[in-house]
Amino acid sequence: MLDQRLLRNDPTLITGPLARRGMATDLSGLRQLALEARDLEQRRSELQAEGNRIGKEVGERIRAGAAPGGEEVKELREQGNRIKRQVGELEEQEKGIETQLLEQLMVLPNLPSPLCPSGRSEADNVEVKRWGSPRVAAGGEELQEHWQIAERLGIVDTERSVRIAQSRFVTLLGQGARLERALISFMLDRHGQRGYTEVLPPVLVNTASLTGSGQLPKFAEESFRCADDDLWLTPTAEVPVTSLHRGEVLGAEQLPLKYAAYTPCFRREAGSYGRDTRGLIRLHQFNKVELYWFVAPEDSEAAHEQLTLDAEAILEALELPYRRLELCTGDLGFSAARTYDLEVWLAGAGTYREISSCSTCGDFQARRASIRFRDGKTTRLLHTLNGSGLAVGRTMAALLEAGQQPDGSVRLPGALVPYFGAEALTPAGPPAAAAGAAAGR
């Protein structure tokens, strides 16, 4: 949420940056509302002061011997009642205006950072870095896409998943399920070594949590909702982790707080019919390890670089070529002030695909979720950052395509071998045996 003081004092400081996002906004009406709200507050609090004065005086007279029901205090009581009525009216008006104000303020996106390059769409994003050598088909070789490989290996069952749930869900089997689990552990371990605290939060979150991180009220149709409860399936761990400290005032010495949270993520993907229908790229349910920082405002820029490097470290450890894009203003997400996207090379598809999105949100989420820190004698809103480290399904897709062999197996990067328990996925692979004997009940 944007600062109301900006709105009252100089709305051009909002409309200017929003114009860079491609939004032509007229805030004059909203500004009037904000001014009116302040005006009402002032009048109301003056009345309340008067009411408090009268209340005190009644008390004093009674203590001095006046009869509580007598003539002497009757006039004062009537005055008190009049003021109470007026305060009630003003409060009602104030509430109405406040509600309108918030409604409109809550659907305005964050202001892009001055560092964020201007642009209209993803075509204007800026590539800032490339790492690794993308695998391309050698002579006579035909590289397959991950869903073809997965099908051949029998590690993903799409059709039966429709029976269980719907389209855009998958069931991982055998080596596939084990690889997913290995990746999650691998990522969490690596981040843990880099100073992140591991978090395993609830994946059902309430409305206040989704509002705090920016998904609500504007993007209700993007999330699954539980009909009988005030609960939603979280679209990203960013939501519960933001709310981990919602309403808190943190000590300056606690910052930065760095969390690595694994959760399944649930997205309705409304409006994406027909896109990425095969494989692991776009699902209603997918696993993700999310990196999240709470930092002092002075440190958020450096934190953004570090967080992005931490996500990149996973790609590098997995020997997956990638590039880093800086998103332009036109492609920025709702809560973000500045974003780097990491795109991994999909050897079979012969293209880079987004696998991580690392954003700094400035104080946008902190204001919505009321998260502050003690800075000397005062408290200030802190800054929040988040980034995928990484999307697990897409990581698996990239690994399958990168490691595919002529004999049908898929070689895995060395770093993953201790987690997976083998150097490759093999067509004849004994899924149950590889997965160990830890059968559940």
Place this chain on the structure above:
RNA sequence: GGAGAGGUGGCCGAGUGGUCGAAGGCGCAGCACUGGAAAUGCUGUAUAGGGGCAACUCUAUCGAGGGUUCGAAUCCCUCCCUCUCCGCCA
């Protein structure tokens, strides 16, 4: 799900319808004492919003929302949460 108890400042904890933003303690900060520290003493120490260059000041907040009253931490109603016991359960 049933029964009971309870939610007060960073923490513990007191609180009679009026002078209660709230005793006392702990913690923390500053000062004094000290060679330095401990101990001790003194002083200060919530958050949000509005006004003011500032000193300061007004309002709100004792789980949340309503109500009674001139006046509510205190009385009434609704909801939420926590704890204990019972039941059920991975």
